[in-house]
Amino acid sequence: MARQAGRGRVILGSMSSTKVDALRQVPLFANSTRADLEFLATRIDEVEVEAGRTLIRQGSSSDSFYLxxxxxxxxxxxGRARPALGPGRFFGEISMLDRGPATxxxxxxxxVRLMVMSHAQFRDAIKASDQLLSHVLRVAADRLRRDDMERHTK
Structure with missing residues (x-):
């Protein structure tokens, strides 16, 4: 299933080991089995997006998880800058978990080159992997806790 996300160019091709190899390099999936990565690769799209494009806007609805x-x-x-994200980082998970607006x-x-999942793709992936769900929840909680502490220390 190929689709366009974040106004980027969808990279077409077979579900090759290239996707699996790319996923294996991401800390989120470091302990995943090859079978889990192959399953995930069938539920994730790869896109390229030019510089200066807004992928998620705070307060707006978001229907994608980005890696x-x-x-x-x-x-x-x-309105405050946060640390930049680089390879291996992901975002959009909070909206995937609660269907609320982007934070x-x-x-x-x-x-950038991204892997993108729709809400349905994300739901399928976390249903299939307790480890993935646990890690995503832990990172989301850490981010929310850090943001909350920063708000209270202004």
Whole structure:
């Protein structure tokens, strides 16, 4: 299933070991089995997006989970810059978990290569992997806790 996300160019091709190899390099999937990665590769799209594109806008609905393979993205929460995201980082998970509005704005700083999942694809992936769900929840909780602490220390 190929689709376009983040106004990028969809990279077409067979579900090859290239996707599996790319997923294996991401810390989120470091302990996943090859079978889990192959399953995930069938539920994720790979796209390239030029610099300066907004992928997620804080307060807007978001229907995608993003996994950054190459390039950098800038993050802003409540008008304040956050640390940039680089290869191996992911975002959009909070909206995937609760279907609420995006909690940050993410803009590509450089051309990027991403793997993108729709809500349905994300739901299928986390249903199939307790490990993936646990890790995504842990990272989401850490991000929310850090943002909450920063708000209270202003």
């Amino acid at each position: 950054l393979l190459d390039g950098e993205a800038e993050v802003e929460v409540d 940050a704005t993410v803009v590509t700083k450089t051309p």
